[in-house]
Amino acid sequence: MTRSITVELGERSYPILIGSGLLQQIGGLCREVGYPQRSPLLVVSDSEVAPLYLAAVEASLTAAGYTVVSHVFPSGEASKSLTVYEEVMTTAIQGGLDRRSAVLALGGGVVGDLAGFVAATYMRGIGFVQIPTTILAHDSSVGGKVAVNHPLAKNMVGAFYQPSLVLYDLDTLQSLPPRQVASGLAEVVKHGLILDREFAYWCLEHAAELLALQPEALGYALERGCAIKAAVVAGDEREHGQRAILNLGHTIGHAIEAVGGYGAFLHGEAIAIGMAGSALLAARLGRDQAIYTDTVAMLTALGLPVRLPVEYTEEALMEAMMHDKKFKEGQMTFIVPDSIGAVSIVDDIRQEDVRGVIAQLQKEGSPW
Ligand SMILES: NC(=O)c1ccc[n+]([C@@H]2O[C@H](COP(=O)([O-])OP(=O)(O)OC[C@H]3O[C@@H](n4cnc5c(N)ncnc54)[C@H](O)[C@@H]3O)[C@@H](O)[C@H]2O)c1
Ligand SMILES: [Zn+2]
Structure with a gap:
């Protein structure tokens, strides 16, 4: 059973899907959202989550006809930094992402906040999909706050930027400590x-x-x-x-x-x-x-x-x-x-x- 909620924000409204087996459907869902297949997609994840779930996401996207670029950074709050932000930007530019591309955040709140800020600022804003893999990220994936930390203060550099879709695959939560x-x-x-x-x-x-x-x-x-x-x-x-x-x-x-x-x-x-x-x-x-x-x-x-x-x-x-x-x-x-x-x-x-x-x-x- 897949549950669905709509976050009502006028023209920025978006659905949250909650259920099992959703990672395998991500490619088709990206097409439904309207991301064109000729524009590359960037999947951002961390070093704990990527070995478990990145391959499934990439396979689904590739099967749906997308070119996929991925960026994996070390897990943990320390990665929510301007340095890692710049590194992800570099991957996006080198991967040829264009104005119709999207960033997919596969991970907990750290990945969601950082990847969301990349999506909000790459070419002044491209598509954004959240694939939360922690329970805490039910909170961070609703509301559109995206940010990285400055050495002097947490969440100091950021934006309000809503995703087009949130996909909560319950199967991914089974590996949480x-x-x-x-x-x-x-x-x-x-x-x-x-x-x-x-x-x-x-x-x-x-x-x-x-x-x-x-x-x-x-x-x-x-x-x-x-x-x-x-x-x-x-x-x-x-x-x-x-x-x-x-x-x-x-x-x-x-x-x-x-x-x-x-x-x-x-x-x-x-x-x-x-x-x-x-x-x-x-x-x-x-x-x-x-x-x-x-x-x-x-x-x-x-x-x-x-x-x-x-x-x-x-x-x-x-x-x-x-x-x-x-x-x-x-x-x-x-x-x-x-x-x-x-x-x-x-x-x-x-x-x-x-x-x-x-x-x-x-x-x-x-x-x-
Ligand atoms: N934007 C918002 O509104 C908002 C709201 C609340 C929190 N946040 C932010 O969220 C962050 C915290 O989020 P978090 O608690 O998800 O932290 P996190 O992203 O660091 O994840 C916690 C740990 O679990 C690991 N992990 C994630 N998914 C896993 C899985 N399925 N299986 C095994 N391990 C997994 C991660 O690698 C990490 O080590 C903070 O940076 C906080 O500022 C943002
Ligand atoms: Zn909180």
């Missing part, structure tokens, strides 16, 4: 926590199936996650307002990533602790304490951390947060849950409450 599975599921349950109470509790009930990559459960979870993100993005494509709710758990999460050095916690692990923190903040603001209990139950069931190791000191985290965002007169903006499945953007969170939350996240046992 367990920590990457759980990390990706953090963003899935986040989409439930911000907008869909029923889906958040569904994730709790089906956690074991999700962690076991059971295709039926996984297909449904990715469909709901993509659909919720798509709905938020459709209402605010360029992040002027409401799109900020997608950042639930990310202020604390980004600080954890910065303090730990990127790589100590995976992104989803860091935002899981951040989401537990947001629920503690909600309790401080007088919201129901069950928000915290249930959020923690969901994250724990998905194999995610909800506590801070003590070496992440309050001072270091506060400093990282202040670097990320300005405190205006001692106050800052946070996404705060109102209940499971509903959040508010609150712009007058006091520094002392954030400090209190960090201290609670560090305590052993229940903070209550």
